Amino acid sequence: MKHPRHSLLLSLFALAGACLFLPASLSAADKPNVVLIYIDDLGYGDVGCYDCEDIPTPHVDRLAKEGVRFTASYITNPPCCPSRCALMMGQYGQRFGKYGMSRGLPIPADRPTLAKFMGKNGYVTGQIGKWDIGSKVQGPLQVGFAEVAQKPPKKKGSKYFCKNKQGKNQWLTDYDGDNIVTFIERHKAKPFFLYWSPEAVHSKNDEAPPSLTERTTAKGKRSKLAGAIVSVDDQVGKLMKALNKHGLRKNTLVIFSSDNGANIGEEGSSAPYRGGKGSGTQQEGWVRVPTIFSMPGVVPEGKDYHKQIANFDFYSTIASVAGLPIPKHCDGVNLIPYLTGKKKEEPHEYLFWLNNEPGDAERRHLIAVRWKKWRLYKKYAKDDWQLFDLEADPKEEKNVAQKHPDIVERLSAKHAAWSKTLAPLGKIPQLAKSDDRIGTGHGWAYAKDPGK
Structure with a gap:
């Protein structure tokens, strides 16, 4: 006969062991922040920590040194629009009928976007930059983001130069970086989820000024792309400086990735693979992208992870790091146990x-x-x-x-x-106009009146 106290102890140990595999319920003060950076058309071979030699990216490289560099990170729904939809929904785009660009196809309303999920669980949610998700009436404010940076007025005839609040010309990526700092300053005392997806480095980058291009050793047309990438790296530097300034670095998960592979027309690099945006969309370089996770104390530092993951894993990992259960609709997994070595198998045996x-x-x-x-x-x-x-x-x-x-x-x-598990091809609704609640300016648009 077992001793009653012995049985009680065994039960308690079993309960404690089970809890190790469940997301903890975190107080607002303990909830980690999340910054998700999603670059447009950044190639696998266009970042220093991925063996690029002609484009200096010291801040991204430092992020990799202080985190995990993934060598088999995939976009299962390229290019831009479907990639972002899969990212924000945490699942294959085909689960809701998206089998290609399908720009304007609604994302499903019967399951939460990453932004809505985080917002409902106590996070301030903010978005800066490119959207390109869902239908014309599914802007970021309509699908879960509480705050969205307004689009600054562009310099006449320009794609990448805008007019800042002082009326001076400013490189758009640099302007985004200032908004990143503003958002962090405003919400440093609250748990936040910030999604920054710059227009950079989508073509054409021919406006990149000498102040950027001359910091690289890239030649010819590639020098313009290189300059645009240097500016992206500068903004990562601004982000890290702001996090360190407010003591948030250790409590912030930073994810850095790209929406699809290199733009071959801009002389982007997929090295050591071939292919990419344009004429190489059947090859590996079109779908394998640079990806970095960094969060001191949670994500191992200075490690390469070689097993295959997908961008829909970001949703599941963010939810788990925040101490929340992964929604049932997600195709992704929490990557942290794989990175720490607690799980040895492939996150996804097949993609x-x-x-x-x-x-x-x-x-x-x-x-x-x-x-x-x-x-x-x-x-x-x-x-x-x-x-x-x-x-x-x-x-x-x-x-x-x-x-x-x-x-x-x-x-x-x-x-x-x-x-056989997928939804049928979706139909794009014919909508007369978009429901733009953001507008052009130098401020922020809000889902709710911030004064209330």
């Missing part, structure tokens, strides 16, 4: 692509599977599968499908099974 929207640009059509070292893909359903060993052949120059029919059969079957 899938099915970008075949009939109205989308044909160059962007892609059907693919990633598993271990293998990449299986084709452009159209009627095409034969092509198989590549990315470890031996990162530039995908040798199709080994005929040599490994068993791998082709395995991965194609997995893709077919996954495809």
